[in-house]
Amino acid sequence: MNVLKLIYKNLFRHSLRSVLTILGVAVAVLAFGLLRTVVTAWSYGVEASSADRLVTRHAVSFIFPLPVAYRDQIAGIPGVTRVTYANWFQGIYKDQSFENFFPRLAVDAETIFEVYKEYEVPADQLAAFKKQRNSCVIGRKLAEQHGFKIGDVIPITGDIFPGRWEFTVAGVYAGKDKTADETQLFFHWDYLNERSRETAPWVTDQVGWYIVQIGQPNEAANISAAIDALYANSAAKTKSETEKAFQQSFVSLSGAIITSLEVISYVIIGIILMVLANTIIMSARERIREYAVLRTLGFTAFHVIGLIIGESLFISMSGGALGLALTFPVSSWFGAQFPTIFPVFAVQPSTVVLAALFALAVGLIAASFPAARSARMRIVDGLRQIG
């Protein structure tokens, strides 16, 4: 089509300027894509939540434990199919650096992998895990990151639960799909409980939180209320909510940081706008006489506006495409640096769509001022312009 050819040729009259502008837009879109990926990765836990699971924790704060005795009572509530529990063990593996951080949880070996069906463990490994008290099952990403194999002993220095602990790797679990967290270590709650009788008696027979599997996801609100009603008058009151809401509350702890990152990603859009607008204004100003000639030949103001907007969109969309293409490899690299901080670090479709939409919007807005100005200019004034 002639119009496209005209746009292309016009742009590459000043190839350096056009290339630089496309690069500028690409860099900004890359930054935007990365920031949004960090923001979405923060909520990975929310995405991985299952609609058929509830979390029951201490009503005052998640850090207070619940009696293990609650388990059977919760299991008795109609609509509940299975109940399991976990304790946040923490502890230190080697040192306190980011590389050596990974979640360590004391769980009920019999039920944990039935409630979390998305963590798949080979049957023989699961059997070995259940049999050996001081064994553990680790996630696949964790095993890769530190080179752990079946039979290895992982030493952890306890802090919440003091002492030196050693866990033998009995199995490795893999996530069923990409949203699963494969960086965790699960070991026997019974083992924790026995040892804590001597070393930390104030935490014996207590669990961190319960995970309740229900038959009907739309019964979630009713069953949550029923669980909490059971303990409304006890010393350890509970708060039950869907797993999604529970994960979301963790994300909101860092709410201020996430909001700042989002604000910054919009500041970037502003920067792209300025860089692009700058170029288009310069380019339009140089060619006022040419546009006047075109108008003399019979092309209407509409055509001129179309040319200007066309150039602007060409730059913004190519820059956007380039930036998006770069976002994927850079995100992979970034995510690989911090596997346990961001267990799932992938560019979400929403990010791609948003980036494309912004590139489009920026292309249109940047061209609006010069397009309007050249449309209003009289042909005579345009012909009179020099240079």
Place this chain on the structure above:
Amino acid sequence: MKIPISYNLRNLWTRRLTTSLTVGGISLVVFVFAAVLMLAQGVEDTLVATGSDDNVIILRKGSTTELLSAVSRDQIGIINTFPEVAVGADGTPYGTSDVVTIINLNKKQTKDMGNISVRGVSAGTTALRPQVRLASGRWFRQGSTEIVVGNKIHDQFENVEPGQEIQIGSKRWTIVGVYEAGRTGFASEIWADADMLMAEFNRSTTFSTYTFRLKDPADYDVIKTKLETEQRLQDLEVKREQQFYREQSEGMSVFIKALGLFITVIFSVGAMIGAMITMYAAVANRTVEIGTLRALGFRRRSVLAAFLAEALALSFIGGVVGLVLASFLQAVSFSTTNFGSFSELAFGFSLSMDIVISTMIFALTMGVVGGFLPAVRASRLSIINALRAV
């Protein structure tokens, strides 16, 4: 012979729109850069302010946060027998035994949940922490379930007005006042009576930490050795109060700086490209002028210097605008969950001379890098071709 700088400055003014767009882009980048530095500095300032040089804190060994720590009444009694502990006129040691726990409250606008530290303190706390002062209402009465709320919590979270009650453990506690604590971390806490709080959580003899004042700050090493070799205190560790709070927020500070710098590097590439585009266009539009200047006798060097100066002027103005915008951030408070202590911490943006200097250097560097190649092109133009250009 140097080209007068007024030539460049007037050129910037003539192409106002382009200049202001480029300046706008640079100033946004500078703003983000300065904001990150100011935030990191704000975190530092909070750490330094929280904790005095002559205070020593005693915790259980290996406790990275006060939540995990436990110090018994007996142990505190033993510590108080040492001569290095400062003692008041009436013979009571300057010390406070604290019990720390966490409750959840919701933020005012976003309704996000936050972990708030509730600190049970002893009567001696005000002497040890002179930064803490009552702002409104009154202090809680010893032996009651009254509490006072730090001003940062009062500002950010809902339902914490004096007169209201909040749930801690099994009872409702009444808020009777709001206190200020300058920039310290204490401003993001709720304070209550230690003994009452301990009773609530069934710990009658175990505090979280014990903080005391040294008679002479230089005694620190002496008392540290003595306490660490004392048999009955084997499971405790000794730290300077300032050092402990610094370690608590180190992770946060490092994270903010790393994330911020990473973002800023990408931004600055974008800004340099913007500056480059503007300068190339400036050179292209003034080809005839440059030819004229050279024909008049100005050397290539001078042309290079002139265009570089123009780029520097652009980035200088952008830098100043960005800094001015960033300085407004000082009125804003940033509150989030500190990774180290797992509880809410509010800090401000602090602008220091160092930050102003670093930011201006950053802005000028962007200008130099962005403007260098175009300036080289300007100086390389052959006089005849330049004069012939339309």
